[in-house]
């Protein structure tokens with residue numbers, strides 16, 4: 001009570017500040033780790049919305065990816081040692097326990113390990129089987145996405161995993177990046193020729209799995225903005241055609257603006273390219289919009305995460321078209337697959353004089 005006998009209104013500033021901090025620490029801006037934690041803890045997990053689903057992303061903490069693509073620094077975050085099956089299973093138990101009050105709304109799970117979850121040299125098959133059976137016990141889950149290079153897709157293994165979780169359908173999430181063989185081989189150093197990718201795609205089809213493929217906008221730092229957009233459109237066309245040919249009816253494109261991963265070999269090339277600029281977010285949005293307009297049977301999701309691996313200047317944040325307001329439109333597009341309101345976006349566009357170089361924005 002105060003002097004006038006009435007009850008003081010609670011000053012909820014500190015509560016709001018606490019919640020804001022929790023929101024930043026555990027929501028969409030939750031930071032990605034720079035190195036692997038103890039073996040019984042995952043690298044990362046986040047419950048998020050994805051194309052209308054409540055998707056639980058779990059990045060398991062396992063032995064690092066056996067590849068070293070020139071544009072990717074993910075393996076550097078993971079351990080060189082094989083993590084025992086029991087410890088990996090404990091990682092999933094930890095995630096499910098942390099999320100216990102929200103388990104009943106999860107209808108999709110994405111399993112990753114910053115590499116290939118189907119590569120038994122990095123993640124033991126027994127651990128994966130136990131985790132998939134556990135996901136099967138989460139009764140609303142209808143889809144599991146396995147992130148992997150396609151060379152590790154074996155239809156018989158996927159069939160066994162499906163038996164462990166009969167209600168779910170299976171999706172394969174893979175980094176395709178670009179259809180351009182020169183860029184794949186010489187710039188990205190993926191060590192995955194198109195022929196190898198297509199063999200893997202045959203196995204995706206044989207397993208009756210869905211496909212989600214990462215496509216990069218401007219994967220070669222020497223590309224102009226226009227070349228980057230044209231090349232991404234060609235890549236999407238290739239994937240749509242090859243999936244249709246194999247009757248893979250469920251194709252999702254994860255369209256990512258290329259970022260300059262700090263300390264990567266790709267970054268060295270970018271640094272020695274005089275006119276290098278990261279892609280413009282509005283260009284990425286236009287490519288995404290054109291794809292959903294042209295191919296009505298595919299979904300496109302604009303992914304903006306830099307996985308904690310980029311400096312500000314090496315991302316779309318540094319370009320003159322960027323405003324934090326664009327993120328809202330990207331999120332709406334991702335959820336509804338509807339056209340962007342370009343008139344409004346033009347009005348909100350920053351003047352060149354408003355742009356003071358790189359700024360930190362929300363990464364989704």
Ligand code: SF4
Pocket residue numbers: 065066067068069072073074075114115116149175190
């Ligand atoms: S891009 Fe994929 S395959 Fe290549 S190093 Fe990174 S995680 Fe491994």
